[in-house]
Amino acid sequence: MDAVNPIFKSSPRSEVLAGAKAIFPLVVGAIPFGIIFGTLAAGSGLSFAGALAMSAFVFAGSSQFIAIGLIASGTAVPMIILTTVVVNLRHLLYAMSLVPHLQKLSHFWKLLLGFWLTDEAFAVAIVRYDQQDTSPYKHWYHLGSSLFMYANWMLCTFIGLTVGQRIPNAASWGLDFAMSVTFIGMVIPYIKNYATVITIGVSGLTALLAHGLPHQLGLMVAAVAGIAAGIIAQQTQ
Amino acid sequence: MNEFMLIGGMAIVTFLIRYPVLAMSGRIKLSPQFLQVLAYVPPAVLTAIVVPAVLMPEGSLSLDHTNARLIGAIAAVLVGFWRKDLLLTIGVGMAVFLAWQGLLTLVAG
Numbered sequence: 001m002d003a004v005n006p007i008f009k010s011s012p013r014s015e016v017l018a019g020a021k022a023i024f025p026l027v028v029g030a031i032p033f034g035i036i037f038g039t040l041a042a043g044s045g046l047s048f049a050g051a052l053a054m055s056a057f058v059f060a061g062s063s064q065f066i067a068i069g070l071i072a073s074g075t076a077v078p079m080i081i082l083t084t085v086v087v088n089l090r091h092l093l094y095a096m097s098l099v100p101h102l103q104k105l106s107h108f109w110k111l112l113l114g115f116w117l118t119d120e121a122f123a124v125a126i127v128r129y130d131q132q133d134t135s136p137y138k139h140w141y142h143l144g145s146s147l148f149m150y151a152n153w154m155l156c157t158f159i160g161l162t163v164g165q166r167i168p169n170a171a172s173w174g175l176d177f178a179m180s181v182t183f184i185g186m187v188i189p190y191i192k193n194y195a196t197v198i199t200i201g202v203s204g205l206t207a208l209l210a211h212g213l214p215h216q217l218g219l220m221v222a223a224v225a226g227i228a229a230g231i232i233a234q235q236t237q
Numbered sequence: 238m239n240e241f242m243l244i245g246g247m248a249i250v251t252f253l254i255r256y257p258v259l260a261m262s263g264r265i266k267l268s269p270q271f272l273q274v275l276a277y278v279p280p281a282v283l284t285a286i287v288v289p290a291v292l293m294p295e296g297s298l299s300l301d302h303t304n305a306r307l308i309g310a311i312a313a314v315l316v317g318f319w320r321k322d323l324l325l326t327i328g329v330g331m332a333v334f335l336a337w338q339g340l341l342t343l344v345a346g
Binding site for chain 1: 239240242243244245246247248250251252254255256257258259260262263265267272273274275276277278279280281282283284285286287288289290291292293294296298305306309310313314317318321323324326327328330331334335338
């Protein structure tokens, strides 16, 4: 993620390629997750076109994964949509973090980068935006990483729907663990100071304690608790 | 289940979380203090997703060797700190998880 050569000459093209290169490990991590989404979607009651449309228009892996579980258990549509709101609410925090970096761009750019916002693209782009060089094309880097993530997600959904379906017991392999292990890899670079360690500890513990809350509310409760704990730790240091 | 309503609804709410803040970003002025708060967002959010997924795979706490996700996660954390290489962390974590799960199946088999 921090492998950008500080002396490379920036152009839209070089930024797109650098962004795609930077997100490559996270794309690899998303492959098993996308394939298992497609595989499980077929068995959940969602149609072939429905599963592809969900990846194309919702494009939010963890909420899609939770949604097919809820569909399979016969949950009503409004409840699934409510759960989607809670699970994806973290993107609001990401969008706020991007405000200073995107505010000068056109509405078209904001639309594209907003629609394609993911945990992975955000993690990669924010590192680029925070770098000291004054490249005017950093949003192209963001675009390159977002596009790569999107294309891969569509392809993996398709593979899951077609090839994944033919593999016996593919659903029992636990390929969704790829998302967990990817997120672990994304968290590690943040562990640089005492306050972040507190954030992670409190967020993880709260997530366990609040796991029973309906509609995955525990996720946001834990995230907010972790952020608050980090700030308190920073101020009392 | 009405698929059109479901996917349309999920797509709209997700977009309405991601986009409006960016759309209004030209008129938003965030204080440096608030931006500092946001720096804690990624580790807090990602941890809140990962910890229950790893420690409560079946909905209740599972902290022993029968939890292959826990073993895979420990491997990923160790490799992550040791080599600081994202691709290696993901690859080793996933490989250890799959191998451990295979072993558990063999032993139980």
